[in-house]
Amino acid sequence: MxxxxxxxxxxxxxxxxxxxxxxxxxxxxxxxxxxxxxxxxxxxxxxxxxxxxxxxxxxxxxxxxxxxxxxxxxxAQGEWIAQDIELNIVYEDEQILVIDKPAGLVVHPAAGHADGTLLNALLHHVPDIINVPRAGIVHRLDKDTTGLMVVAKTIEAQTRLVDQLQKRTVSRIYECIVIGVITSGGKISAPIGRSSSQRQRMAVTDGGKPAVSHYRVLERFRSHTHSRVKLETGRTHQIRVHMSHIGYPLVGDPVYAGRFRIPPAASQTMVQSLKEFPRQALHARFLELDHPITGERMKWQSPLPDDFVWLLTLLRQDREAFIG
Missing domain, CATH: 3.10.290.10 (RNA-binding S4 domain)
Incomplete structure (x- = not known):
């Protein structure tokens, strides 16, 4: 240590x-x-x-x-180990770092994940980041959510990025594949807090913190929808909870998707792929913010990961098989 x-x-x-x-x-x-x-x-x-x-x-x-x-x-906030873990860095300067997080990488050490996290990788890549609160991590992605995250390399950058997040001037747009056919886009404004029955879960609850998501349809399939969700707030599991709340849980979500539903007359490959999709089908696709020091508006885009692309391909094949 x-x-x-x-x-x-x-x-x-x-x-x-x-x-x-x-x-x-x-x-x-x-x-x-x-x-x-x-x-x-x-x-x-x-x-x-x-x-x-x-x-x-x-x-x-x-x-x-x-x-x-x-x-x-x-x-420094805690006793953490620097570990040489490969990072997919899409942008870096003296103040910030933007990474494209793979599935399976935990962001911050916690019970059950003392090391092997993004934070441990950051300490190896930028040793001085130990002096920045939470090693510069200003927002998180769940372990199995992929995509873009910004990290502050200095205290000044951290303070200003947190301020931007609080003022909701950071644009974070995700893509997901949900169960069910969404007819049109909309806005979900529903407070999120800890579930009273299961403390590991989040839930829409009257006593929760305000949470707002905006969703729209990108592509419809027979029993699923490829959607884009823009976060206005950043609550724990927000997209997963909100989409489940309106009846369209994410494919592969082990916590909020409920019982597996089989599309009618789907091929065995399709059923197997949906059943065995290894994570929630959620990807942080776009990130846009003001550079914390220069004030320049900056934006990044992350390509959809292979497992996500493969599932979309199967869903299109299934749709075409039944239309044609």
Missing amino acids: SSINKQAIQLTAEVPYDLGGQRLDQVAAQLFGEHSRSRLSGWIKEGNLTVDGQVLRPRDIVHGGAVLALSAEQE
């Missing part, structure tokens, strides 16, 4: 006169924008961020000309 890394932070800034008369935490957030408000507030309370050498409270007023001094240590 690696020992916990600590990164020393030493910053000073003079308060501009146009910021004078505001609360210390508000001024600090503007002068040290690479750190989140909650982190700065914690440092103020701990006495690590002083005003003219004095320890103040976050709500205390500061005046123009005062000097803010930050002397703190950023602790």
Whole structure:
């Protein structure tokens, strides 16, 4: 195991006169924008961020000309091992990394997955990322969901990407194959929280967090639909829960698809392929965001994985066999 890394932070800034008369935490957030408000507030309370050498409270007023001094240590979040795991990197610069995640790769260590995760791979590829909260992971994909993810390589990039995600300016569009024939697209606005009966599952529940998905039809088959889903929010298992909630669960979803349904008079190959599809048929296809430092709008697209393409081919063959 690696020992916990600590990164020393030493910053000073003079308060501009146009910021004078505001609360210390508000001024600090503007002068040290690479750190989140909650982190700065914690440092103020701990006495690590002083005003003219004095320890103040976050709500205390500061005046123009005062000097803010930050002397703190950023602790890496946990004891993680760097592992040489191959990554499919589609874009990288000094601030961010965009990867195309394969099926089977867990994003973050947890019970049952202490290593062999994307986080372990990131520590090997960018050792300094240990000093960024959660090693720069700002959003996740489920273990068996494929496709695009952005990772922050610096604290400043992490703070700004989290802000974009909260403001819903990051565009994340997925493709999936669902059971059932969807007649037209629509919007799902249904709160998601932990299932009261099974804690490992998420569910649409009155006490859940707001969750909004927009879906549209790409191609219809006899008993299935190839769909595109755009996330407005990013709740755990959101697409899987939402599509199941409206009666169109994802092919191969071991948790939310329910009992296997056989399309009428389908070929044995088709039935077998649907029954044995090894994961939920979900792929993070498009990612678009503002670069956290330059502000440039950037976009990426990931090709559909082979297993997804093969299933679409079988579904088309099945449709043509019955139409013609």
